[in-house]
Amino acid sequence: MKKNITKVLAFAAVLAFSLVATTQAAVPPPPANQFVGFPDTVFANVSEADCRACHGATPPEGVPVDTTYLPDRHHLLIGTAIPPNSVVPHPEFGTSYMCFSCHGLTMTGTDPGNEFEFDEFRNCSTCHTDASPHHLTSAAQIGDCRICHGAVVDNGLLPENREVRNGVEVPVWLPTYNPSLITPWPSRKNGDSASAGNCTFCHAPSPQQATGLNRGFAIDPMSGVMVYNNADTHHLPGFMGDNADAKCSWCHPGGSPFPINAMSIRTCQNCHGIPSLHNIQYDNTGDGIMPGQMDPWYGHIGNNLDCMGCHASSAFGASAADIGNTVPQINSMTSYVIIEGTEVDVELSGFGFISRTFAGNEYVATVVLTDKSGTTYELAPKSVSPTSIEVTVPAYLPAATYRVVAQKADKVSRPEILVIKPLVAIDSADIQNNGDIVxxxxxxxxxxxxxxxxxGVEVAGAKAQVLSWNEDRIVVSAANAQAGQTVEVLSTFAVSTQLTGEAAPPVVEEPPVVEPPADKNRGRSKADEKSNSSRRGR
Known part of the structure; x- marks a missing residue:
């Protein structure tokens, strides 16, 4: 059974995806079908439009990003320590994140009393300026590849996974025996990179583009991904070139050029060892992964033809050990943002959540959340199928950004991101008798x-004067505020409500009562007045 998939992936410049409608998968490869892990493409020197192709409102199917949580992820950094290799544009504001660590300000006019406004900040490349933003993180720079790629790769570069043999430091899983006739080569086995037994038998744009730098791309007809060869995908992700921290020795311990011979694969096995390679498989039928019983060319262990593609022999398939605990993959979640203090059921969709090994052992995934400090929370699934897991995110989890993985024993998926936002709420906004708003x-x-x-605070769209500000109480003054108008609290997380109450009517003071002047004639008779008048006439 094959799936008909149409995808629109609007990438520009060097990173470009195409609209492809097809009923035919890349069977046989090259290029390899692009459903497991991250695509064999080049995420380098990207523009804002390139970023938005994945980090936009409608990311391509299977791309583990969602634009709705990007502002929240950034805002939750406030108050935390700025790590090494951070691209924060204004580190002069301190060693912990604050608003102005990221947001530049421009005065709205020449008058010193004018307001400032934020510089443009909805452009990813304003801060993420390196050739490949994905590989500037501290984890990437030390070789912790699994933190983003999941168990499709091995962390053989980390000290805790290495040991010394014959004076040489190697990953603990590196075979102790010499390569044999069935050991894969990276390329050029028997002088032919396009033949079985080479990694380039599948992982190349085409047989003609299998080796060498800047050989171009080919479009995978099933996914629409522009597929590049291994040389380009390993040289162009931000580790190489003029970078002072170039990681050439990771792949070229003896220097360049890289020798291609039977021993070459041992260097590749730092990151692509037997623990990962023998457990990579896509569930193209959606009813569970059964090693050796799947359609060919959808992974490494689905069919005897897959075994032959790597080993140029079917002997491996017949004598396989207990392998097949395949790497699970999460492609989407029903919720990416949750409000703190709420219990929410979340469904994860993908594949490989239930798998069976060659020996018949069954593995069922659980879900693990990890916060920035490394604290983990394992969630027992409410239900699990090969392509879906439902879990309940508990209300007690604190506000933070969490990495979400599906895990089966030591096999973990690449992470999705779940943001739990702080509960920001207005219980009341009342106009007081004196006109202030509480x-x-x-x-x-x-x-x-x-x-x-x-x-700050706006009332009916006009800025109010803040008189006091606390975590749970703000007092402002706003002229002519009226009940029913909208009041907005605009801080790290915005919230609004309607005003209630009204100011007391102004007190109109009555003018003082003025008594008329006393009448000197009051109390005298007319006879007295006439007598006085006659005297004055004398």
Whole structure:
């Protein structure tokens, strides 16, 4: 059974995907079908449009990113330590993240009293300027590949996975025996890179483009991915070139050029060893992975033809040990952002969540969440099928960014990201008798600067004067505020509600009562007045 898949992947420049409608998979390869792990393409020197192709509102199927959580992931960094190799554009503000570590400000005019506004910050390349942002992280720089790629690779570069043999440091899983006739070569086995027994038999754009740098690409007809050869995918992800921290010795311990002979595969096995290679398989039928009983060319152990592709022999398939605990893969989740304090059921879709080995042992995945500090939370599934897991994310998890993996024994998927946002809420916003507005709630965070546009408190779209600011109570003054108007708290996480109450009516003071002046004639009779008048006439 084959799946008909149409994908739109709008990449520009060196990283480009195409719209392909096909009923035919790449069977046999090259190129290898691009459903397991990250594509055999080049994520380097990308533009903003390239970033948005995956980190946009509608990422391609199987790409483990979701744009809705990107601002939240960045905002949750506030107050945490800035790690080495960070691309933070304004490190002068301190060793911990704050708003202005990332956001530049521009004055809105020449008057010193004018407001500032944020510089453009919805452009990934403003901060992520290196050839390959994905490989600038501290983990990537020390060779911790599994943290992003999952168990499709091995971490043979890490000290804890190495030992000394005959004075040479090697990964612990490196075979102690010499390569044999069935040991794969990276390429050029028997002088032919396109033949079985070479990694390039499958992992190449075409037989003609199997080796050498800058040989171009071919489009995988099943996924639409622009597939590059191994030389390009290993030289162009940001580790090489003029980079002072170039990692050439990871693949070229004896220097360049890389010798191609029977022993060459031992260097590759630092990262691509037997523990990973013998457990890579796509479930193209969706009903579970059965090693040796699948359609060929969808992985490494699905069919005897897959064994022959690597080993140029069917003997491996017949005598395989207990391998087949395949690497699971999460392609999507029903929720990427959850509010702190809420219990939410989340369904993970992908493949390889249930698998069986050649020996008949069954492995069933669980889900593990890991926060930035390394604290892990294992979630027991409510239900599991080969292509779906349902778990309940508990309400007690603190606000943080979590790596989410499906795990079967020592085999872990590449991670998805789950963001648990702080609970930010306004319980009430009341106009007081004196005209001030008291906003009560939770999660307001720290007070932002008053002179930055679109931060602070706005009432009916107009900025209010902040009189006091606490985590759960803000007091502002806003002229002519009225019940029913919208009040917005604009801090790290925004929240709004409707105003209630009203200011007391102004007190109109009555003017003082002025008594009329006393009448000097009051109390006298007319006879007295006439007598006085006659006297004055004398």
């Amino acid at each position: 906003i009560a709630g939770q999660g307001f965070g720290i007070e932002p600067p008053q002179n930055v546009r679109n931060l």
